[in-house]
Amino acid sequence: xxxxxxKIKFYKDWMFDQVIQLFIDEYNFDAIQYREFFKRFYExxxxxxxxxxxxxxxxxxICGFQSYFYWPYNFQGKTLRTFQxxxxxxSSRYRGRQIFAQLLNFIDNQDSIDRMxxxxxxxxxxxxxxGSFMRNKWTNPLNLVWYAKPINxxxxxxxxxxxxxxxxxxxEPGVIRPFYNSEQFCLSKETEFSSWRRLARDFSPxxxxxxxxxxxxxxxxELKPNRRGRINELVVGDIIRSSPDPKLLRAALxxxxxxxxxxxxxxxxxxxxxxxxxxxxLVQAVRECGFIRLSKKIHFIVKPISGISGCTDAIRWNLLRxxxxxx
Numbered sequence: 445x446x447x448x449x450x451k452i453k454f455y456k457d458w459m460f461d462q463v464i465q466l467f468i469d470e471y472n473f474d475a476i477q478y479r480e481f482f483k484r485f486y487e488x489x490x491x492x493x494x495x496x497x498x499x500x501x502x503x504x505x506i507c508g509f510q511s512y513f514y515w516p517y518n519f520q521g522k523t524l525r526t527f528q529x530x531x532x533x534x535s536s537r538y539r540g541r542q543i544f545a546q547l548l549n550f551i552d553n554q555d556s557i558d559r560m561x562x563x564x565x566x567x568x569x570x571x572x573x574x575g576s577f578m579r580n581k582w583t584n585p586l587n588l589v590w591y592a593k594p595i596n597x598x599x600x601x602x603x604x605x606x607x608x609x610x611x612x613x614x615x616e617p618g619v620i621r622p623f624y625n626s627e628q629f630c631l632s633k634e635t636e637f638s639s640w641r642r643l644a645r646d647f648s649p650x651x652x653x654x655x656x657x658x659x660x661x662x663x664x665x666e667l668k669p670n671r672r673g674r675i676n677e678l679v680v681g682d683i684i685r686s687s688p689d690p691k692l693l694r695a696a697l698x699x700x701x702x703x704x705x706x707x708x709x710x711x712x713x714x715x716x717x718x719x720x721x722x723x724x725x726l727v728q729a730v731r732e733c734g735f736i737r738l739s740k741k742i743h744f745i746v747k748p749i750s751g752i753s754g755c756t757d758a759i760r761w762n763l764l765r766x767x768x769x770x771x
Contacts, residue, residue, distance in 0.1 A: 449502050449503070450500055450501070450502050450507065450538075450541070450543060450546065451500070451501050451502075452498060452499070452500055452501075452546050452547060452549075452550040453498070453499055453501055454496075454497065454498060454499075455497030455498065455499050455509075459499055459501075459506050460482075462505070462506035463482075463499065463506055463509050464478060464479055464482060466506065466508075466509060466533050466535055467482075467531075467533060469535075469536070470533055470536070484643055484644050485513070485644045486511070486513070488640055488643060488644070490514075490636055490637070490639070490640040491513055491514060491640060491644070494513075494514035494525075495511065495512065495513045495514050495527075496511065496512040496513075496527060496551070496560055497509070497510075497511045498510045498511070498512075498547055498550050498551070500534070500538070500543045500546060500547055502538075506535075507534065507535040507537070507538040507543060508533065508534045508535065508538065508543045508544065508546075508547055509531065509532070509533050509547075510529070510531070510532050510533075510544070510547040510548070511529070511530055511531045511532075512527035512528065512529055512530075512551065512562075512565060513527060513528055513530060513769065514526075514527055514637075515527055515528035515566065515631070515769070516631075516632040516634065516637055517629045517630060517631055517632060518624060518626075518629070518630050518631075518632050519626070519627075519628070519629050519630075519752070519754070519760075520626050520627065521626055523632050523634060524563040524564070524752060525560075525561050525562055525563045526562075526563050526564055526565070526566060527560075527562060527565050527566070528565070528566050528567060528568075528768075528769055529565060529566070529567035529569070529577075530567070530769050532544065532547070532573060544573070544576050545576055545579065545580065548576065548577065548580040549580065551565070552580075557749055557750075561750075562749040562750060563749060563750045563752050563755075564746055564747060564748045564749050564750070564752055564755045565582075565746070565747040565749065566744070566745065566746050566747075567582070567744075567745045567746075568588075568742055568743060568744055568745075568767075568768045569743055569745060571743075574743055574745075577745050577747075578745075580747075581747065582745045582746065582747045583745065583746050583747070583748075583756045584743060584744065584745050585720075585744065585745075585746060585756050585757065585758040585761070586718055586719075586720045586744050586758035586761060586763075587741040587742060587743055587744060588716040588717060588718060588741060588742040588744060588763055588764075588765070589716065589717065589718075589719050589737065589738070589740075589741055590714060590715070590716050590737075590738040590740045590741065590742075591714065591715050591716075591717070591730050591731075591735035591736060591737055591738065592712045592713070592714045592735060592736050592738055593701060593712060593713040593714070593733065593734055593735045593736070594711070594712055594736075595678075595701070595704050595705050595707075595710050595711060595712055595713050596705060596707075596708050596709070596710055596711055597711060599676055599708055599709045599710055599711045611652055611707065612703050612704075612706045612707055613652035613653060613654050613667060613703065614652065614653045614654070614655055615651075615652065615653070616653060617653045617655065617664045617666065617684075618653070618655035618657075618662060618664050620662050620663075620664050620684055620685075620686050621686055622684050622685065622686065623685050623686055623687055623688055625688070625723060625762070627722075627760065628721070628722075628723070628760055628761070628762040629754075629755065629760055629761050629762065630762045631766070631767050633684075645771075650668055650669060651666065651667070651668055651681075652666075652667040652668070652669070652678075653665065653666060653667065654667060654699075654700050654703055656695070656696035656699050656700070658692055658695055658696070661685075661686045661687040661689065661692050662685075662686050663683065663684065663685050663686070663692060663693065663696035664682075664683070664684040665680055665682070665683055665696070665700055666680070666681040666682040666683075666684075666766060667679065667680060667681065668681055668771070669710075675711045675712060676709050676710050676711050676712075677710070677711065677712050677713075677714055678704055678707070678710050678712070678713050678714070679714050679715070679765055680700075680713065680714065680715040680764070680765065681764060681765045681766035681771050682764055682765075682766035683726070683764065688723075688725065690725045690728070690729065693725055693726065693729045694729045694732060694733065697729050697730070697733045698733055700713070701713060701733060701734075713735075715730060715735065715764070715765070716742055716764065716765045717730065717763070717764060718744075718758065718761050718762065718763045720758035720759055720761075721758075721759060721760075721761060721762060721763075722759035722760065723762075742768070744761070744763060
């Protein structure tokens with residue numbers, strides 16, 4: 445095979461079936477379900493207007509796919525044009541030919557940058573692709589670190605269903621006016637983005653909320669049940685606060701722990717966070733509430749494009765598990 449025959453191009457609609465087949469062949473996905481997921485994720489007007497999809501083509505054959513979906517962050521009072529890398533795949537018949545590197549290099553082309561008006565790119569790569577991103581001059585300013593709080597240790601022998609009908613938690617988030625630190629990069633809560641994300645993940649009953657109210661302030665935790673081996677886990681995905689008050693956060697976190705204990709089949713409560721964040725309110729609250737630091741981490745990577753100041757500074761990133769597209 446000759447690499448000169450491989451062309452890197454922007455995705456076109458005629459490529460849909462072949463791209464879908466790449467993922468089905470690699471991951472043994474259900475064909476109907478994955479087609480519907482791909483359409484919800486990429487083909488809705490919001491992401492179709494903003495997202496970036498790139499393919500590797502040999503003649504009429506699609507041999508690789510890489511996307512950067514619009515994933516806006518707020519910083520210093522502005523909503524930035526930022527994109528998360530995801531859904532990377534190379535056909536098994538074409539591996540070992542540096543095609544993934546070519547897909548990553550394509551976005552560096554000045555015409556591509558001008559066309560997309562990118563501020564910066566982010567990603568949460570798996571171990572297998574991490575090195576390729578680093579060679580493409582991405583940076584790894586931090587890793588999200590996992591913490592776990594034992595809730596009901598003996599519940600590991602009990603099975604449960606994510607659709608459990610008698611959860612102590614709510615199915616919808618409480619209404620809250622979020623507090624933002626303008627000097628932190630925070631995932632946007634703009635309506636259009638939130639609506640697309642809700643649709644893209646098919647907003648199933650698996651997502652739960654704990655709405656904590658104390659006087660005139662409140663905290664909303666977004667949660668998701670998970671089965672880790674034989675352990676029933678409840679994962680904190682997002683935390684929205686109306687105030688930066690550390691006492692409010694500690695009280696809310698303790699109330700969440702108490703509420704989780706009432707679900708006697710939950711063994712642990714977990715959270716992934718940025719320990720390097722300049723504001724130590726969350727990491728201190730997590731430690732004070734008895735969470736145990738785990739060795740497991742999630743790589744976070746950034747590639748500056750337009751020169752946004754601070755995007756490679758670990759201390760500025762307010763990240764949680766919900767910042768990742770697979771949440």
